[in-house]
Amino acid sequence: MRLAIDGGIPVRSEAWGSSYICTEEINEKEKEYVLRVLDKKRLFRWAPECLTDSETSKLENLYCERLGVTHALAVNSGTSALLATLIAAGIGPGDEVIIPAFTFIATASAVVLAGAVPVIVDIDETLTISPKSILNALTKYTKAIIPVHMKGVPSQMDEIMKIAKDNKLIVIEDNAQANGGMYKGKQLGSIGDAACFSFQQNKLVTSGEGGLIATNNSEIFSRACIYHDVGLLFRDVSKNTVNFPSFPAENYRMSELNAAIGLAQSERIDNLVGRLRKIKQKIIAGIQDVSLIELQRVPDVEGDSSCYVIFYLPSPQITMRFSMALKKEGIPNNVLRSRGFSDRHIYTNWDFILNKRAIYEASNPWSNGWYKGDVEYSLEMCQKTLQLLSRAIAIPLHQNLTTRDCDDAIEAIHKVSNNLLNL
Numbered sequence: 084m085r086l087a088i089d090g091g092i093p094v095r096s097e098a099w100g101s102s103y104i105c106t107e108e109i110n111e112k113e114k115e116y117v118l119r120v121l122d123k124k125r126l127f128r129w130a131p132e133c134l135t136d137s138e139t140s141k142l143e144n145l146y147c148e149r150l151g152v153t154h155a156l157a158v159n160s161g162t163s164a165l166l167a168t169l170i171a172a173g174i175g176p177g178d179e180v181i182i183p184a185f186t187f188i189a190t191a192s193a194v195v196l197a198g199a200v201p202v203i204v205d206i207d208e209t210l211t212i213s214p215k216s217i218l219n220a221l222t223k224y225t226k227a228i229i230p231v232h233m234k235g236v237p238s239q240m241d242e243i244m245k246i247a248k249d250n251k252l253i254v255i256e257d258n259a260q261a262n263g264g265m266y267k268g269k270q271l272g273s274i275g276d277a278a279c280f281s282f283q284q285n286k287l288v289t290s291g292e293g294g295l296i297a298t299n300n301s302e303i304f305s306r307a308c309i310y311h312d313v314g315l316l317f318r319d320v321s322k323n324t325v326n327f328p329s330f331p332a333e334n335y336r337m338s339e340l341n342a343a344i345g346l347a348q349s350e351r352i353d354n355l356v357g358r359l360r361k362i363k364q365k366i367i368a369g370i371q372d373v374s375l376i377e378l379q380r381v382p383d384v385e386g387d388s389s390c391y392v393i394f395y396l397p398s399p400q401i402t403m404r405f406s407m408a409l410k411k412e413g414i415p416n417n418v419l420r421s422r423g424f425s426d427r428h429i430y431t432n433w434d435f436i437l438n439k440r441a442i443y444e445a446s447n448p449w450s451n452g453w454y455k456g457d458v459e460y461s462l463e464m465c466q467k468t469l470q471l472l473s474r475a476i477a478i479p480l481h482q483n484l485t486t487r488d489c490d491d492a493i494e495a496i497h498k499v500s501n502n503l504l505n506l
């Protein structure tokens with residue numbers, strides 16, 4: 084059959100779901116919780132009457148229960164969560180923090196803002212940080228690792244936690260993209276020393292803007308509490324922060340309105356991810372037989388938050404053409420590299436890191452005199468990452484895709500593969 088890109092009839096012509104997973108779910112619950120806040124006339128969580136009746140506290144309690152952790156702190160973004168956690172964990176000048184070459188720029192930026200030096204290492208076929216690359220990057224200055232559960236897929240946490248234990252390193256999970264995911268029966272965000280979530284609109288659940296820190300470590304929690312509330316907590320949520328001296332800090336507090344939306348959204352995350360998983364499993368089962376494509380390796384298939392189907396093709400050229408042809412068949416998809424803009428998820432576009440530039444010289448972690456290591460960056464340094472991304476195609480999934488939609492995707496992938504020689 085002739086491909087749509089060559090003038091043939093496309094597999095489908097209807098639209099393919101909405102682009103935002105989280106906001107599609109907004110319903111009476113969000114309205115009820117938001118109106119509840121307006122009725123109470125309390126948008127500030129620390130209003131005295133609010134302490135026992137706060138949406139922000141409810142959101143934190145929900146994550147404590149979901150993850151089985153002792154502490155959760157809601158903040159105003161995922162980036163804030165990362166910076167507050169790094170600072171709370173005592174990571175700063177002189178320290179190296181290992182991060183993957185494929186993650187949102189916020190992960191790298193937070194490390195520099197904390198005063199530490201990011202060490203950027205390759206990902207592997209899972210599209211998450213490669214444990215082998217972590218081992219190769221260890222130095223006497225390494226203080227922490229930030230595994231990022233990219234595109235819904237869990238990082239290889241057994242291997243990472245072993246490296247951390249053997250080398251006495253702190254592990255901070257960046258779980259902005261895999262809320263609701265699991266790894267070998269454990270909730271993502273409950274495995275490292277601390278974890279950061281984002282509730283921005285591109286994520287699985289949203290609060291408008293927002294983030295959350297989860298940890299079992301009461302020192303990290305207490306210091307994060309201090310940092311998120313301008314150095315001296317208005318109310319001592321942790322009941323423990325008195326044991327820690329105050330220090331200059333930012334205001335990262337979440338508003339009750341954001342918390343209300345985040346709460347309504349987060350209450351249904353298992354249902355949401357459950358629906359996504361069924362859809363992904365159906366499509367994956369239907370394309371197993373396509374010999375041309377190599378599926379993304381997923382460290383725990385059952386734990387996958389399942390917001391994307393991702394596969395690799397034999398070469399970057401074939402990948403670009405495959406992507407275009409699949410789009411013309413009516414199945415939206417992206418290549419992961421060369422998207423036509425400076426994608427901030429790829430280290431080659433982290434200009435300020437490649438050029439070792441900070442806000443001002445005294446805060447420059449590479450050159451202010453504290454750092455004794457010799458990290459270097461270049462556009463070419465993570466070849467494996469660039470090669471993998473240049474051969475990868477991602478199909479964004481949506482919880483409302485029907486069986487018919489899945490069948491169309493399967494059919495279109497077969498059709499394009501079968502005609503690849505003609506591309």
Ligand SMILES: *Cc1c(COP(=O)(O)O)cnc(C)c1O
Pocket residue numbers: 159160161162163186187189190231257259260281282283293294
């Ligand atoms: C979105 C994202 C962040 C930052 O979250 P914001 O809420 O947008 O600040 C951090 N890390 C990763 C991997 C992300 O995808």
